[in-house]
Amino acid sequence: MMEFVHVAVAVLGLLSFGHSAPVTSCENLIQPCEIHGNQLVGKWTQIAASTGIPGFKMLMKMLVVSAWMNTTAATEANTFNNLYIQKMMDKCFALKTNMTLVNNTLTVELPFQASAVLLNTGCPDCLVIFSNNTVGRTTSKLNLLSRRTKVSAAELEEFTKQAECLNLQPPAIMDSEKGFCPDPALSPGTKTIDLTLSSITPDDLNPFEKLFTESGMKTILDMVQTSVDLFKED
Incomplete structure (x- = not known):
């Protein structure tokens, strides 16, 4: 189970960046835009995420409470x-990665390979990224981040439409009302599980490929539900 948590945090933690003029059609919604390095820097709240994996939204709702990211040059x-930094299963998890920008494409090499582009969005302080992540197999992911902890209904509707245009599942929405994990550097007394890059090995990734199927996702959900039921009984 810990191997799953390690990789899940890494996968759920891949980054999102980009904004432009208001857009409405699929042609505009999935149009990559130019990336300026300085627009990536700063603290961002993860608002929503979508993938093509059946059950992803339910899994996020059951496990993940909130998440934020800080990017520095x-x-x-x-x-x-x-x-x-992600709040999951009432615990705080931290993941550090390096990202490179070349020809308007963002790349991450560890703990998994990923390439991503920024998409248009009408949200003035939001970042949107469409990525292809290789964790056992290649999957697509769409993320929405904002300088705010909440965005408007119209901005969420636009992101949902982007996911639909890309043939992805309806997005999972984070719940900022339940609070965020603090920055470990500013709150050293807070227990944070540091998922260092060296802790995720190829042996961890190989079995994880089986989870990127409908039956694999159902198995995870069944395991989580059983744990929740046992906790209630206690």
Whole structure:
């Protein structure tokens, strides 16, 4: 189960960036836009996420409460350091990754390979990314981040339409009302599980491929539901 948590946090933690003029049609909604490095820097709240995996929305709702990310410029040109903090199963998880920007494409090498582009959005302080992530197999993911902890209904509707245009599942929406994990650097007393890159090995990733199927996702949901039921009985 811990291997699943490690990879799940990594997968759920992949980043999102981009904004432009208001858009309405699928042609505009899935149009990649130019990436300026300085627009990536700062603290972002994860608002929503969507994939093509059946059961992803339910799994997120059952396990993930909230998440935020801080991106800083690295010493190398067009390279960024990302700190992703997620509140999951009443615990705080931290993941650090490096991201490179080349020809308007963002790439991550560890703990899994991923490439991503920014998509148009009418939300003025939002970042949207469409990525292809390789964890056992290649899957697509769409993320919405914002400087705010909440976005408007219209902005969520636009993101939902983007997911639909990309043939992805309806997005999972984070619940900011339940609070966020603090920054470990500012709150050293807070227990945070640090998912270092070295902790995720190829042996962890190989069996995880089986989870990217409808039957695999159902198995996870059944396991979680059983644990919840046992907890209630206690």
